[in-house]
Amino acid sequence: MQSEVSSPMRFAGVQGRVFEFIRGSASLSYVLISAIVIFLLDTWSPLHFAVAVLYSVVVVLATLWFKRLGTIRTAAFCAFLTGLSYIITHGADLDSAASARTLISLAAIAITTKLALLNIATRERLIMVGKEKDNLARFFPPAIVEQIATNDIALSTTRYEPAAVLFVDMIGFTKFCSVLQPQDVIAMLRELLCTLSASVFEHQGTVDKFTGDGLIAVFGLPVVNDLSATNAVRCALTMQARLQAWNDERAASGLEAVAVAIGIHYGAVVLGDVGCESRLELTVLGDTVNVASRVEHHCREAKASILITDAVVRRMQSEGSEGAVRRFTDRGFHTIRGHSDAIRLFAIPRDAALNVNQLLAG
Structure with a gap:
């Protein structure tokens, strides 16, 4: 053969x-x-x-x-x-x-x-x-691509700046892999990641990396944005709303629904190139990134589709986005894995109905 x-x-x-x-x-x-x-x-x-x-x-x-x-x-x-x-x-x-x-x-x-x-x-x-x-263009929205190209922004310059970090991962990916053919798994992931990354770009975020069944997005870097936390939260809401619409299409075709968990944290991050000389990767590092990852993982235990931290809420309030904050339910303080101090979390329940048109209009 x-x-x-x-x-x-x-x-x-x-x-x-x-x-x-x-x-x-x-x-x-x-x-x-x-x-x-x-x-x-x-x-x-x-x-x-x-x-x-x-x-x-x-x-x-x-x-x-x-x-x-x-x-x-x-x-x-x-x-x-x-x-x-x-x-x-x-x-x-x-x-x-x-x-x-x-x-x-x-x-x-x-x-x-x-x-x-x-x-x-x-x-x-x-x-x-x-x-x-x-x-x-694979990682940045068109407006930021043009800014980087025309203003010659040095992406490789290591710096320490505040940003909103969003983690999104598919729930039950292992189960999908066990029941679907490999080509069907890849086709499903491509469609999912295309939808998720489009939402990131639409809200002026950058894709830090794809994680296989999800992605990491950053808002406020490499180009500073005064609405970084607001954009991250609106992006998360849009992701879940579009996922609901996509699942309706999948149900009509007899396919199983896809669920994702989203966690967002706001704080200082290190932006820089990591890797070796033959392969460098621009990425963000630091405790803010780690907390965002833990918050996303905590969504399963909290039965939430989106979890954001009090740091995100405070930043959104300073950005004048109280309306978006009111969409979330205060879940109180939680101890997340790998973090000694309890963190106050705000949630969108997993069964909450979200309408993408209403979100974009608001």
């Missing part, structure tokens, strides 16, 4: 290399033919002007197919043909007019090459910026 599968793959790989070689050979042929035609005209035509200036066109053509090294080699080849044409036509005779035309041609080749290399550098920079934007 392995040989049956690998043979078509090997053939496809060889076929791709052949096509790439043909395309590269054709591009090289165009450049060579153009240069030789100009060489013949420059050497044996009776025209009394600097035909060799047309080598600049060859250099420009080279930039369409080649990178820096190929363009430089093309320019060197054109300069060689210019000199060879002069030697064939005039030999050792230093004809002033012919020498001037040759120097003008060489200068034109040099200037065109310099401009061509600048154009290649600009083109490569635009491609790199485009790739960076595409990569950033």
